[in-house]
Amino acid sequence: TVVLGIETSCDETGAGLVAEGRLLGDALSSSMSEHARFGGVVPEIAARAHLEAMLPVVREALTRASLDLSDVGAVAVTAGPGLSTAVQVGLASAKAFAFALDVPLYGVHHLAGHAAVDVLEHGPLPPRCVALVVSGGHTSLLLLGDLARDPIVHLGDTADDAAGEAFDKVARILGLPYPGGPSVDRAARDGDPRAIAFPRPLTRPSDPRYGFSFSGLKTAVARWVEARQGAGGDLPVADVAASFQEAVADTVTRKAVAACLDHGVDTLLVVGGVAANSRVRALAEERCAAAGIELRVPPMRLCTDNGAMIAAVGDLLVRAGAPASELRIPADPSAPLTGALLAGPWR
Ligand code: ATP
Ligand code: MG
Ligand code: FE
Numbered sequence: 001t002v003v004l005g006i007e008t009s010c011d012e013t014g015a016g017l018v019a020e021g022r023l024l025g026d027a028l029s030s031s032m033s034e035h036a037r038f039g040g041v042v043p044e045i046a047a048r049a050h051l052e053a054m055l056p057v058v059r060e061a062l063t064r065a066s067l068d069l070s071d072v073g074a075v076a077v078t079a080g081p082g083l084s085t086a087v088q089v090g091l092a093s094a095k096a097f098a099f100a101l102d103v104p105l106y107g108v109h110h111l112a113g114h115a116a117v118d119v120l121e122h123g124p125l126p127p128r129c130v131a132l133v134v135s136g137g138h139t140s141l142l143l144l145g146d147l148a149r150d151p152i153v154h155l156g157d158t159a160d161d162a163a164g165e166a167f168d169k170v171a172r173i174l175g176l177p178y179p180g181g182p183s184v185d186r187a188a189r190d191g192d193p194r195a196i197a198f199p200r201p202l203t204r205p206s207d208p209r210y211g212f213s214f215s216g217l218k219t220a221v222a223r224w225v226e227a228r229q230g231a232g233g234d235l236p237v238a239d240v241a242a243s244f245q246e247a248v249a250d251t252v253t254r255k256a257v258a259a260c261l262d263h264g265v266d267t268l269l270v271v272g273g274v275a276a277n278s279r280v281r282a283l284a285e286e287r288c289a290a291a292g293i294e295l296r297v298p299p300m301r302l303c304t305d306n307g308a309m310i311a312a313v314g315d316l317l318v319r320a321g322a323p324a325s326e327l328r329i330p331a332d333p334s335a336p337l338t339g340a341l342l343a344g345p346w347r
Contacts, residue, residue, distance in 0.1 A: 001019060001073035001074055001315075001318050002017055002018075002019045002024065002065075002067060002071050002072050002073050002074075003017070003018050003019065003072075003073070003074045003075070003076055003311045003314035003315045003318055004016075004017055004058070004061075004072045004074070004075050004076070004094075004097065004311060004314075005017070005018065005075075005076045005077070005113075005307045005308060005309070005310030005311025005312065005313070005314055006054075006058070006075065006076070006077040006078070006090045006093060006094045006097075006307055006310060007077075007078050007090060007110070007113065007305055007306060007307045007309065007310045008050040008054075008078065008082075008086050008087060008089050008090030008091075008093075009078045009080070009081065009082025009083065009086055009087050009090070009110045009305065010041055010046065010082055010083060010086060010136065010137075010305055011030055011031045011032050011035060011041045011046045011049070011086075011305075012028055012029070012030045012031075012032075012304070012305040012306065013028070013029045013030070013031075013049065013050045013053035013054060013057050013090075014026065014027070014028045014029075014057065014305060014306040014307030014308070014309075014310070015027050015028075015054075015057045015058040015060070015061040015307040016061060016306065016307035016308030016309070016310065016311035016312070017061055017062065017065045017067060017072070017311060018120065018308065018311035018312050018314070018315040019315065020315070020319070021119055021120065021123070021124065021312075021315060022120065023120040023308050023311075023312075024064075024065035024067065025061050025062065025063070025064030025065025025066075025067070026061050026064065026306060026307050026308040026311075027057045027058075027060035027061040027064060027307070028057065028306055028307065029049070029053035029056070029057050031045060031046050031049035031050075031053075032178075032179060034049065035178070036177070036178045039172060039178055040168075040178075041083065043083045043084070043085045043086060044085060046083060046085070046086045047083075047085035047086050047088070047089050050086055050089040050090060051089050054089065054090075054093050057307070058093075058097075061307065069097075069101070070101070072097070072101055072103060073103055073318075074098075074103050074104050074105075074106065074314055074318050074324075075094045075097050075098040075101070075103060075104070075105050075106070075314070076094075076105075076106040076108050076310050076311055076313055076314025076315075076317070077090050077091055077093075077094030077095075077105070077106070077107060077108065077310060078090055078091075078108060078109075078110045078113065078310055079091055079107030079108060079109075079325070079329055079330075079331060079332055079335065079342045080109065080110065080331055080332030080333055080334065080335035080342060081109075081110055081111075081137070081332065081333055081334050081335045082110055082137075082333060083333065084331060084333040087331040087332075087333060088331045091107070091329070091331050095327050098327065099327060104318075104324035104325075105324055105325050105327060105329070106313070106314045106317050106318075106322070106324055106325055106341060107325040107329040107341070107342045108310060108313045108314065108317070108340055108341060108342060109313075109335055109337050109339070109340055109341070109342055110305075110310075110335075111133055111135075111138060111140070111272075111337050112147060112152075112313050112337070112339070112340035113309035113310045113312065113313050114133055114135060114271040114272045114303075114309060115131045115133065115142070115144060115147065115269055115271050116147055116309060116312040116313045116316055116340065117271070117298050117302045117306070117308060117309035117312050118269055118271065118296050118297070118298045118302075119312055119316070120298075120302070120308060120312050121298055121299055121302065122296050122298075125144065125147065125267070125269070125296075126266075126267045127145065127146070128143070128144065128145055128263075128265050128267075129144050129265055129267035129268065129269050129296075130142065130143055130144070130155070130256060130259045130260045130263065130265050130267070130268050130269070131143075131144050131268075131269040131270075131271060132252060132253075132255075132256040132259075132268065132269070132270045132271070132275075132284075133271055133272045134162075134163040134164065134252055134270070134271075134272045134273070134274035134275060134280065135162060135163070135164050135271075135272030135273045135274060136162060136164035136165060136168070136181075136272075136273055137162050137164070137165070138157075138158070138162050138272065139157065139158035139162045139163045139212045139214070139252070140154060140155075140156065140157045140158070140337070141154075141155040141156045141157075141210045141255060141256060141259045142154060142155065142337070143155055143259075143263060143265070144269070146320070147313070147316055147340050148313075148316040148317050148319070148320035148322055148340060148341075149320055149322075150339070151338055151339050152337055152338060152339055152340075154337070155210040155259050155263075156208060156209070156210025156211045156212065156255070156259075157211070157212065158211075158212040158213060158214060159202075159211060159212065159213045160213050160214060160215040160216075161213075161214040161215045161218060162214070163212070163214060163248055163252060163274045164181055164272070164273050164274045165214070166214035166215075166217060166218050166244075166248065167180050167181040167184050167245075167248070167274065167277075168180035168181060169218050170184060170218055170221050170240075170241070170244050171183045171184050173218075173221055173222050173225055174187070174225070174235070174237050174240060174241060175237075176237070176241070181273060181274060181276070181277065182276070184241045184244065184245055185245065185276075185277050185278055185279070187237055187238050187241035187242075188238065188241040188242035188244075188245045188278075188279065189238075189242075189278075190238040190242075191236070191237075191238030191239040191240070191241050191242030191243070192238075192239050192242055192243070193242040193243055193245065193246035193279070194243070194246070195236065195239035195240075195242065195243050196224060196239060196240060196243040197243075198217060198220050198221065198224075198243050198244055198246075198247040199216060199217055199220055199247065200247055200250055200251050200254075201213040201214065201216050201217055201251060202251075203251060203254065203255075209255070209258065209259075209262075210255055210258075210259055212251065212252070212255070214248070217244070217247055217248070221240065221244050224240065225240065245277065245279050246279060248274075248277075248280070249277065249279040249280045249282075249283045249284075250283065252274075252280065253280065253283045253284045253287050254287070256268055256270065256284070257287045257288065257291050257293065260291070260293050261291060261293075265293075266292070266293055266294060267293065267294045267295075267296060268284070268288055268293050268294070268295050268296070269296045269297075270284050270295065270296070270297045271297070271298060271303065272303065273303055273304040273305070274303075275297055275298065275303040276300045276303040276304060281297055284297065313340050316340065317340060317341060322341055323341075325341070325342070329342070
């Protein structure tokens, strides 16, 4: 069965085609540049852009896969979480495809997609693994079993900002261009990660072992920058970027490795947009190697939002014989992650 995956939870319109754990073709359109002058994603602009990009993106994915629309045997779509207006465009499109083609529809959880996409690059997941999800809206440690069948266990979440959000905010503080994550990563290349000792939030023994918090770290960066500018000094942008990035990478990888060791799990999955960060990747590699843990990180272009990741979840569900969603499945902008398929009475 060829699964068409559709993703529109934020500012990327993505379509992907997957069968039997293999990516056949995908395409992506982003409205990122349209949001740049607002410093963040504007939901109404994103929704309109999804509407315009949807059919061209699906067509391009089909062309790249050398497939026809009639070859599609199931449709998977992000039903949440995400920006409500954005999710609804993808969901309505997916319903139309499923209805017109008379194939099953699977409403899936966006974060399950971030995890499942690694299957396309590195093959089936082991029976159990820990996933560190670090993205624009989430920072979570999850205990995964069979993604298509088992409930997902939340080990910990962020108490405030997500890791990606912290990167975006620090970029603004430093006057680096939007989107912030890649800008900070680039600026940090020429900086000294030990130049400034920014705090490692929630790493004392009495703190929640798998909890994260990034708003205090962001404030520490803002204070440091204010103090330096108040004293009339030049801002060492590269050093601040590198030191901040080090604090995030140190915190998330330390907790992720601890979660693996605590639960006797020998595979760590690092996924989501911030998994594209060069220092997070390098430090995760170093620490997993030292702890005898196998590290799996999707290739960079599959770390940020895309359609292939949603098709990957759909493919797992199809092959597991999971029940399809009803066509009346609603968008769920703040869906909790209990499993890959969005649960609810409509299932
Ligand atoms: P969510 O998946 O939680 O709904 P999202 O879809 O907005 O949120 P993703 O597309 O998964 O998030 O990731 C985008 C985030 O990743 C942004 O905050 C961006 O700054 C961050 N990011 C992307 N590349 C890098 C990088 N190289 N270094 C650090 N952060 C990065
Ligand atoms: Mg994005
Ligand atoms: Fe995402």
